[in-house]
Amino acid sequence: MRSTMIEKTASDLPVSPNWLDSAQARAAFSWAAEARELVGLPGGGLNLAFEAVDRHAQGPRQDRIALRLLDRDGHSRDISYRALGLQTNRFAHLLQRLGVASGERLFVLCERGLELYLGVLGGLKHGCVVSPLFSAFGPEPIATRMRLGEGSILVTSEVLYRRKVADIRASLPSLKHVLLFGIPEGEALPDGTLDLHAMLADAEDSFTVAPTTAESPSLLHFTSGTTGTPKGALHVHGAAVTHYVTGKYALDLHPDDIYWCSADPGWVTGTSYGILAPLMLGVTCIVDCAEFDAERWYRILEQQRVSVWYTAPTAIRLLMKAGAALAAAHHFPALRFVASVGEPLNAEAVWWGKEVLGHPIHDNWWQTETGGIMIANTAAMAIKPGSMGKPLPGVEAAIVDHSEEGRLTLLGNEQVGELALRKPWPALFRAYLGQAERYQRCFAGDWYLSGDLARRDSDGYYWFVGRSDDVIKSAGHLIGPFEVESVLMELPAVAEVAVIGKPDPLLGETVKAFVSLKGGYAASPALHDELLGHARKRLGAAVAPKELEFVASLPHTRSGKLMRRLLKARELGLPEGDLSTLENPS
Ligand code: ATP
Numbered sequence: 345m346r347s348t349m350i351e352k353t354a355s356d357l358p359v360s361p362n363w364l365d366s367a368q369a370r371a372a373f374s375w376a377a378e379a380r381e382l383v384g385l386p387g388g389g390l391n392l393a394f395e396a397v398d399r400h401a402q403g404p405r406q407d408r409i410a411l412r413l414l415d416r417d418g419h420s421r422d423i424s425y426r427a428l429g430l431q432t433n434r435f436a437h438l439l440q441r442l443g444v445a446s447g448e449r450l451f452v453l454c455e456r457g458l459e460l461y462l463g464v465l466g467g468l469k470h471g472c473v474v475s476p477l478f479s480a481f482g483p484e485p486i487a488t489r490m491r492l493g494e495g496s497i498l499v500t501s502e503v504l505y506r507r508k509v510a511d512i513r514a515s516l517p518s519l520k521h522v523l524l525f526g527i528p529e530g531e532a533l534p535d536g537t538l539d540l541h542a543m544l545a546d547a548e549d550s551f552t553v554a555p556t557t558a559e560s561p562s563l564l565h566f567t568s569g570t571t572g573t574p575k576g577a578l579h580v581h582g583a584a585v586t587h588y589v590t591g592k593y594a595l596d597l598h599p600d601d602i603y604w605c606s607a608d609p610g611w612v613t614g615t616s617y618g619i620l621a622p623l624m625l626g627v628t629c630i631v632d633c634a635e636f637d638a639e640r641w642y643r644i645l646e647q648q649r650v651s652v653w654y655t656a657p658t659a660i661r662l663l664m665k666a667g668a669a670l671a672a673a674h675h676f677p678a679l680r681f682v683a684s685v686g687e688p689l690n691a692e693a694v695w696w697g698k699e700v701l702g703h704p705i706h707d708n709w710w711q712t713e714t715g716g717i718m719i720a721n722t723a724a725m726a727i728k729p730g731s732m733g734k735p736l737p738g739v740e741a742a743i744v745d746h747s748e749e750g751r752l753t754l755l756g757n758e759q760v761g762e763l764a765l766r767k768p769w770p771a772l773f774r775a776y777l778g779q780a781e782r783y784q785r786c787f788a789g790d791w792y793l794s795g796d797l798a799r800r801d802s803d804g805y806y807w808f809v810g811r812s813d814d815v816i817k818s819a820g821h822l823i824g825p826f827e828v829e830s831v832l833m834e835l836p837a838v839a840e841v842a843v844i845g846k847p848d849p850l851l852g853e854t855v856k857a858f859v860s861l862k863g864g865y866a867a868s869p870a871l872h873d874e875l876l877g878h879a880r881k882r883l884g885a886a887v888a889p890k891e892l893e894f895v896a897s898l899p900h901t902r903s904g905k906l907m908r909r910l911l912k913a914r915e916l917g918l919p920e921g922d923l924s925t926l927e928n929p930s
């Protein structure tokens with residue numbers, strides 16, 4: 345029988361009671377005005393890219409590898425902190441030459457490679473507001489986001505430009521400069537574009553970082569679109585504090601780590617924890633350009649000697665689906681810490697990590713809006729498999745009930761309610777672009793309302809119940825899809841499950857489960873009945889699904905989240921809504 349707790353994996357973490365504004369965190373930043381001016385950041389301001397790159401590029405660890413870029417064929421290219429410092433300076437300098445003003449919006453539409461990092465970090469150095477997009481987006485999602493964000497500069501490759509941007513360019517009146525790379529030899533630049541590498545070669549090595557402050561806008565991130573049309577969340581440079589301390593304590597990053605965040609920067613995880621936090625902590629980041637492939641991912645973990653890995657439940661479930669034989673062919677002696685975010689992580693997946701990777705997986709919770717990790721199973725505490733962990737020191741979380749008029753009641757342990765966080769904290773978003781009223785609705789008094797339902801147990805651990813939009817009400821019961829999905833995931837045949845509520849005249853709603861199976865298992869009436877029987881035994885008839893359908897695969901967002909709203913819309917014959925973030929729309 346498995347226990348309900350996994351003891352902590354480290355005991356030496358100096359978690360101060362309130363690091364978000366502790367002297368410790370401040371000391372870790374070169375915040376003193378004099379220090380800033382010495383290295384070229386006047387006025388004692390704060391700039392994310394300066395903290396991520398220049399602090400190291402000018403210090404004793406400047407030769408440390410900042411980025412190890414992997415290409416499709418398995419070749420790698422290393423970029424030191426010093427080189428990253430010079431190249432991002434050049435990028436910022438070329439923006440200056442173009443006459444780009446501070447605060448202008450720079451969009452990055454790149455596959456995971458050097459130009460993506462130069463665009464994000466060089467843009468931030470110059471004082472631009474940077475918005476990274478998924479390179480897999482089609483023309484329409486690109487256009488909608490660039491119009492909302494009034495993008496005036498775009499960094500992209502020749503291929504992506506030709507396929508996705510050229511035809512929508514006329515509909516983007518604010519777009520002034522397109523910086524292209526990957527131009528085939530001997531080919532002319534498309535009309536109205538600039539050659540990024542030629543301009544970089546022409547730019548200067550030194551650059552004085554823009555005088556941004558903690559309150560200057562820095563990044564524009566679009567939400568995943570799991571529950572509806574994606575919202576554009578605006579962040580500030582002060583988020584550096586949250587990135588730094590959460591990278592250190594929630595991801596347990598140490599200076600000699602080799603770290604891999606497998607999220608794309610088109611999703612906030614890939615920016616906060618794929619670019620900013622790890623660089624601030626001076627680690628080596630693995631950057632892989634390819635999409636998920638079980639064998640390739642195991643190989644990266646093994647051959648690159650990854651010590652800290654940050655990934656997502658979908659990827660873990662796909663590795664589980666790929667089977668034990670593939671896993672057994674690889675060994676991970678360098679791996680020390682594995683964390684997951686984005687969706688609830690089933691207890692089964694936490695245990696799989698312990699068995700296959702040699703380490704249980706540390707779930708943590710946050711959102712595009714929070715800018716950084718808020719609730720986590722850290723290395724310094726025991727893991728409860730299936731729980732998101734506890735609020736990080738300095739984060740005040742609560743389970744609340746609130747009325748339409750914004751009156752708020754704090755609920756006790758074991759009660760289900762909305763997960764709320766006391767504001768402010770450095771990485772808290774400052775606006776939903778163009779949706780002031782929607783932004784206001786996220787707050788009640790001192791509290792930020794997450795839109796997620798959860799409960800807290802008597803040990804202070806938080807358990808995800810569901811998004812308020814996905815929760816099912818059946819015969820007076822409030823059913824969180826995650827609880828039902830986790831129970832079905834216990835059976836060896838099951839690869840993935842999504843559960844929705846279907847309107848029912850008698851019960852309000854009934855539960856329907858969509859199930860995809862692991863390789864080697866075939867759908868059959870017997871398996872169908874076995875799954876429903878197991879769910880009834882574990883959950884009781886009131887909560888267990890009444891209906892179950894086998895499907896080849898389930899719809900996901902590009903950030904790897906189950907799109908339950910799409911299953912529901914299809915089931916009920918309703919409009920499918922915004923599908924701009926849907927992965928593999930076919
Ligand atoms: P949208 O807001 O457009 O519907 P989204 O909420 O999926 O999309 P993100 O900001 O990328 O956009 O995701 C944050 C959400 O992901 C959280 O509100 C929560 O529902 C879910 N989530 C993140 N981490 C966890 C976790 N560890 N456990 C459970 N759910 C999680």
Ligand code: MG
Binds near residue numbers: 567568
């Ligand atoms: Mg959301």
